Amino acid sequence: MSDSSSTPATGKEAFHQLIAGLTAQIAGKPLDGELDRWLNAHHGAGSASFEQLRQACIGGVAEGWLCEREGGGIRYGRVFKAEDALHRFSVDVVDMQDIAGPHHTHPNGEIDLIMPLDDSAATFDGRPAGWCVYGPGTAHRPTVASGRALVLYLLPEGQIRFTQ
Template structure:
């Protein structure tokens, strides 16, 4: 699995998304079209593992979170960027999604969850915000951002 293979897989996913709005219906569509135990997600997971091992994915680190943006905004009708993070029982920085966010959750540990969701696809609508949080172990989370847009915010203290 090479970086070109990864790029091709993500191009296919972005093309399948097409002009669909980023909402819960898209999440259901992606989970049906690209199920977590299906060939496409398995190929993406293999590409992520290979990329992390070879150093072309998640080569950056901040506070225990490893991350990278291997694909700049360029994919599909939404000009998606692709980011990949590795998190292990931690919470990331609060941020907002001006155009929404599409996550593919790839648990490394069987009980790992991202924002209380297990393996598969999760879609945040435009204007949403959160603290990305992994509990129950280690997970790789791949996310597509329309136009690469993400806004790190100063959330209210809890």
């Protein structure tokens, strides 16, 4: 006899649990340079949590539940809508290689995890592997250069506005 507590979580369920654990640590913190530094110090490139998230994203792409859409040379997809279990962050992942994405604004800010692939030195908006935090009201044209990377986006309340 087996119960659900002994059943291993699927890739998507395990990914949800990883993200929920992370968002619990950052819920209520301002999206600013201090959070950027904290994330990179505690969950940055080379840390166990960074590698767990990176492997979960690589696995999700391979399993087909991450980056399931494609447009303009970018694979992308919203994995989870903003919900209480994720502390009101939505979760998107994109797969980009040497390309600039569509310009957009972040009404409530945006938290990005940059995960270079294929041992490349890929950067996201000029930033290497690790975290990048944009404050409320910021805007950019997300750009991956010098290789290929997966980028995980956490958006408070799922808010993003694409520029026409």
